[in-house]
Amino acid sequence: MRAHHHCEPEGLPGWPAAQDAHAPQAASGKRAARVDEARHHGHRQGTYPPLPPLLDDAVAQLVHGSPALLTELVEQYGSPLNLVWPHLLRNNTRKLTEVLRSHGVNHAIFYGAKVNKSQAFLHAAVQEGIGVDVSSLYEAADALAAGAQPARLCATGPAKTAAFLQMLVAQGSLISIDSREELHDLEQCLHTGTSDHPARVLLRYRPDACASSRFGMGAEELRDCLGRLAGRQAPITVEGFHFHLGGYAVAPRVQAVRELLPWVREARRHGLALSMLDIGGGLPIRYVDSTAYEMFLAAQDGGHYRHGQVPASFYPYGGPADASTWLAQLLVSPCADGLNVAESLRTAGLTLAIEPGRSLVDQAAISVFRVTRTKPLAPGRCVVFVEGSSFSACETWFGSEFLVDPLLVPADTGQPLGAMPQPCQAYIAGHSCLDDDVLTHRWIEFARTPQPGDLLVYANTAGYQMDLLENEFHRHPMPRRIAVTRTAAGGMDFSPDDNRPE
Numbered sequence: 001m002r003a004h005h006h007c008e009p010e011g012l013p014g015w016p017a018a019q020d021a022h023a024p025q026a027a028s029g030k031r032a033a034r035v036d037e038a039r040h041h042g043h044r045q046g047t048y049p050p051l052p053p054l055l056d057d058a059v060a061q062l063v064h065g066s067p068a069l070l071t072e073l074v075e076q077y078g079s080p081l082n083l084v085w086p087h088l089l090r091n092n093t094r095k096l097t098e099v100l101r102s103h104g105v106n107h108a109i110f111y112g113a114k115v116n117k118s119q120a121f122l123h124a125a126v127q128e129g130i131g132v133d134v135s136s137l138y139e140a141a142d143a144l145a146a147g148a149q150p151a152r153l154c155a156t157g158p159a160k161t162a163a164f165l166q167m168l169v170a171q172g173s174l175i176s177i178d179s180r181e182e183l184h185d186l187e188q189c190l191h192t193g194t195s196d197h198p199a200r201v202l203l204r205y206r207p208d209a210c211a212s213s214r215f216g217m218g219a220e221e222l223r224d225c226l227g228r229l230a231g232r233q234a235p236i237t238v239e240g241f242h243f244h245l246g247g248y249a250v251a252p253r254v255q256a257v258r259e260l261l262p263w264v265r266e267a268r269r270h271g272l273a274l275s276m277l278d279i280g281g282g283l284p285i286r287y288v289d290s291t292a293y294e295m296f297l298a299a300q301d302g303g304h305y306r307h308g309q310v311p312a313s314f315y316p317y318g319g320p321a322d323a324s325t326w327l328a329q330l331l332v333s334p335c336a337d338g339l340n341v342a343e344s345l346r347t348a349g350l351t352l353a354i355e356p357g358r359s360l361v362d363q364a365a366i367s368v369f370r371v372t373r374t375k376p377l378a379p380g381r382c383v384v385f386v387e388g389s390s391f392s393a394c395e396t397w398f399g400s401e402f403l404v405d406p407l408l409v410p411a412d413t414g415q416p417l418g419a420m421p422q423p424c425q426a427y428i429a430g431h432s433c434l435d436d437d438v439l440t441h442r443w444i445e446f447a448r449t450p451q452p453g454d455l456l457v458y459a460n461t462a463g464y465q466m467d468l469l470e471n472e473f474h475r476h477p478m479p480r481r482i483a484v485t486r487t488a489a490g491g492m493d494f495s496p497d498d499n500r501p502e
C-alpha cells in the first residue's frame, strides 16, 4: 500500500516523494534503527521530543476548556467519536480567497470533497460560495444535496462511469477529461443522451514531472483531443486545462503552469475559448510547530517506535509554509516571459482554479478515543488499548505515522490527588484482533499512565485520517460524527452530522 502513496498524483493525499527534504532524516533514522532494534521492546528510554498538536481556539475551548463535556459526549455517542467544526472550513476558505484577491487573479475554488465524508463540511463550502471537486456519483449527489450549484461541481478522477458522465452532463457540471478514451466515452454519452446544453470540460494534463503517472494526458494525447474538439460538431465546450500533482512542493506546480501556457495558446489558435487553469490540490497544512517538528526529526530513531523502525516517509507535519503562505509563494514565483504566475495568468486572461481538500479542513475535526485499559510491557512501558481502531486514525495503514501526539484527557479531572499513576511511555493500539491495529507506533511520553475511561484526543484528523478507512470490522458500529457549532452566546452546540438519530 505504501507504493500507492509515493509520488503518484491523485492517489491518496500524496506523501512527499522519496527525494523530499525529509528523506535524509528517515534514512539516518533507519541506520539508527538497527542499533536500537535489540532494545525496542526494552525498558523506558530517555524522553522523546514531544509533538503537541496545534489547536484552533474553537477546538481548545472544548478539549482544554471543557474536558468533562468531552467525556459526556463520548458517553452519549460512543468511542471513537469524531467532532467536526464546519466554521473552520469557512475560515480556511476565506484565508485562501484573500490571498487570491490580493494578487489580483480571477479564481475559482473547488473543495476536494473526498478528504472527509462530513455533510456539514459540504454545507459550509456551499455557504462560503465555493464549488466542489467530486469524484463519484455519490460525492456529487451529496454536494447537490448540500445546495451546491450544479455548474460549480468539478468532476475529477480517472475512471468516471457512463452513469457519472451522464449525470454531470445533465447537471451542466465541469468534467475533467483524463484521457482520449474518456473523451470518447463522453462523446458516446452525448450521442445517446438528451442533453440540450454542451458538456463543459477541462483537459487533464500530465506534467513532465510525472511522465509515468497514469493520470492525465501527455503531448500527443492532448494534441489529439484538441484537434478532435476544435473541428467537431458534438456539443462540448473546452473551458481549460487541469492537473493535480502528488507531494506539496510549489516548484513542480509552477513548472506545470509554465508547460501549459503554450497549450492554452495552441488551443485558442484552434478556436477554443479557454478560460481556466486548474492546478488541483496539495496545499500543505501544519499540524505541529515547525521548530518542534525539526527537533523531532533530527532526534528520532528506531528506538522511538515500538517495532524499532522509523517509517520511510511522512507527511510534512510541521512544514515551513501553511496553505496561505504556500499559495502566495506560488503566485509570485517566476513563471514565463519575465512574469510571475499571477501576472502570467492575468495576461493570458485565465482564471486560476484550485481544488484544496486537506487545507480546507485544517483544524476542523478531532477524533476522540476512550481508553479501555493499559497493559504494562516492561518497567516504564505499556500499551494503551482504546475503544476504537486504527481505521479511525489511519496513517499507520500506509506504512507511515501520524506525527502528532494524542492529548490525554483524564476522566478523573477534578478528583483529589492521591494515587497519582506513574509516568510511562506507551504506544496506542486499537481493540481489534489485527496485530497491525495500532494508531501510534511511537512511544508517547505520558506524565500519568492513561487509565480506563480517560480520553485520547487525536487532533486535526479531518484530512484523510478519521474516516478514510473506517468500517464495521468486528461488527462494531461506525463511529459517530457530530458537528460543533458556536452559539450566539459563545457556547457550543452539538448536532449529528451522520444521518443517524440522536
Ligand SMILES: *Cc1c(COP(=O)(O)O)cnc(C)c1O
Pocket: 010, 011, 012, 013, 112, 114, 115, 133, 156, 157, 243, 244, 280, 281, 282, 283, 355, 356, 357, 358, 359
Ligand atoms: C485528492 C485531490 C485533490 C485534493 O488534494 P489535497 O491534497 O487534499 O488538497 C484535488 N484534486 C484532485 C484531482 C485530487 O485527486
